[in-house]
Amino acid sequence: MMRYRGRVSMTLIGIIFILIWDIVYYTEMNLQMDAVLNIMSSCILLIVLYWAGGYLDKKSEKIASYKDSKDEMKIINEEMQHVLQSIEEVVFHTDAKGCFQFLNRSWAEFSGYSVKESLQKNALHFISLHERHEVLRMIRQHIDQGKPKFKMDFSYQKRDGTQRWGEMNIKLNYDQAGRLVGTVGTISDVTDRIHTEEELKELNETLAIESQKLSVAGQLAAGIAHEVRNPLTSINGFLQLIRDDADEKTKDYLEIIFSEIKRIELVLSELLILAKPQTVSYRHIDVKETLVHVQKLLNTNAILYNIDIRTEFSPDDLFIKGDENQLKQVFINLIKNGIESMPRGGTITLKGLLNKHNKVVLTFEDQGVGMKRDILDKLGEPFFTTKTKGTGLGLTICLRILRDHRADVRVNSEPGEGTKFFLSFESAGPPTRKKREKADAQASVR
Numbered sequence: 166m167m168r169y170r171g172r173v174s175m176t177l178i179g180i181i182f183i184l185i186w187d188i189v190y191y192t193e194m195n196l197q198m199d200a201v202l203n204i205m206s207s208c209i210l211l212i213v214l215y216w217a218g219g220y221l222d223k224k225s226e227k228i229a230s231y232k233d234s235k236d237e238m239k240i241i242n243e244e245m246q247h248v249l250q251s252i253e254e255v256v257f258h259t260d261a262k263g264c265f266q267f268l269n270r271s272w273a274e275f276s277g278y279s280v281k282e283s284l285q286k287n288a289l290h291f292i293s294l295h296e297r298h299e300v301l302r303m304i305r306q307h308i309d310q311g312k313p314k315f316k317m318d319f320s321y322q323k324r325d326g327t328q329r330w331g332e333m334n335i336k337l338n339y340d341q342a343g344r345l346v347g348t349v350g351t352i353s354d355v356t357d358r359i360h361t362e363e364e365l366k367e368l369n370e371t372l373a374i375e376s377q378k379l380s381v382a383g384q385l386a387a388g389i390a391h392e393v394r395n396p397l398t399s400i401n402g403f404l405q406l407i408r409d410d411a412d413e414k415t416k417d418y419l420e421i422i423f424s425e426i427k428r429i430e431l432v433l434s435e436l437l438i439l440a441k442p443q444t445v446s447y448r449h450i451d452v453k454e455t456l457v458h459v460q461k462l463l464n465t466n467a468i469l470y471n472i473d474i475r476t477e478f479s480p481d482d483l484f485i486k487g488d489e490n491q492l493k494q495v496f497i498n499l500i501k502n503g504i505e506s507m508p509r510g511g512t513i514t515l516k517g518l519l520n521k522h523n524k525v526v527l528t529f530e531d532q533g534v535g536m537k538r539d540i541l542d543k544l545g546e547p548f549f550t551t552k553t554k555g556t557g558l559g560l561t562i563c564l565r566i567l568r569d570h571r572a573d574v575r576v577n578s579e580p581g582e583g584t585k586f587f588l589s590f591e592s593a594g595p596p597t598r599k600k601r602e603k604a605d606a607q608a609s610v611r
Contacts, residue, residue: 170225175218179211255352261345263287275331275354277324292321304337308345313337318355330359394433401426449596450492452483452525456515459496463504471510474500481519485590487570495563499529499586502560506533506584519592529586536578544576 255275258267264287268280276283276291289297296319307315314336322328335350401423408419453476460474467474503513511532520526536544544560567574567588578584 170222173218175214175221176211179214182210252351253353257288257348257350257352259288259348261347263289263348266347275352276321292319296320300333304335307337311339311343313339314350318359329354330356393429397426397429397433447486447488449484449593450487450489452485452517452527452590453478455489455493456496456517456527459493459500460515463497463500467500467504467513470504470507472504472507472513473511474513474515477514477516479518482595483517483519483525484593484595485525485570486593487590488566491566492570495566495588496529498560498563503529503531503533503584506531506535508534523592525590525592527588527590529588530583531585532583535580535582535584537580541576541578 250270252269253271255271256267256269257265257272259265265284268283270280272278272280272283278291283291289300292300300317300319303315303317307313314334316332316334318330318332320328320330331352332355333350333352335348337345338347338349340346404419404422404426408416411419456476456478460476464474500513500515507513513532514528514530516526516528516530518526564574570590573587573589575587575589576584577587
């Protein structure tokens, strides 16, 4: 009904006007008029008034629609402002000269400056001079190429002097003539990401250096083993011939020489292990059984030094995939190192458990003399050793084996408080019956 209010109103006005006209002119003024003409004029008047009412209705609808649209735009604008102010990233808008026209609340936390004092100021004012030239270069390059957007990292200084890093995503707005009219974009604080990337870069460089050291050590080892082993065999053979005809005093000297030759052969064996990859056979290994076997193997030697080797295992199944012979070599080396670090005796504890991340964690804990930080940092470097008769290759080979088994290694040690080695392997779970029978058959063949 509201849609026709103008037409109804104008029609009623016309009817009232016609009635008044008839009363005045026909009754009081006693005028005579042709009835047909009177009806025609009345109809024309009503039609004109109805049309005018329709025009008013249309105008009223447009005014009401405009008012509704205005209210909707106001609501949308308020919601948009709420969303922009709630975003953690900085949202900005600049004019063609780079002056801020809009900034959300995140700007205050990002830069240390308030939004009010930053508006109408050039955005380049808030970054360092070097970065300013780089940003300008990027903007000009993209304007020349007509590209609409780009992303870049930049360093900046907060109001309190803190040096931070930001990532800017910026969109360039052009007019129809291709001229820059302004920019919009976001800025986020990526300081933590930049620092993490720098740490990873340093770590990769360190790993590359260590890998290069191992490669050089391997090449050197192969050369030494090849050049020394052949003449050493000849020397050993001739010395054995001499021993047959030697007197007792000479034999004593020769025994010393033979013991030193054996030591040289031991070094050469370790060099060859380091120099060339070994054939490995990965299968399911029960770590508990392996450690118990190693414990029994070294227990006699440990007793001579008044050392007790103990085992502590969780009730979980501790199975991993690997080469048992190589892992035994690692376990024996760690335990022997523990024995040699305990001249006054003590206890070596071998622990095994399955953690919540489905990792089998093995701990080798001794009560030895411990190590300083500078020594810990050099562990695993080829030919580095603290032993008077050590080769410096044992732990290097162990770390290579553990790396091949994708094991994580951690070492905790303090002078006078002993050392703990933590080895973490992916749990393989207990083998199926079929796999167990196959493994047993392979073991019996070996």
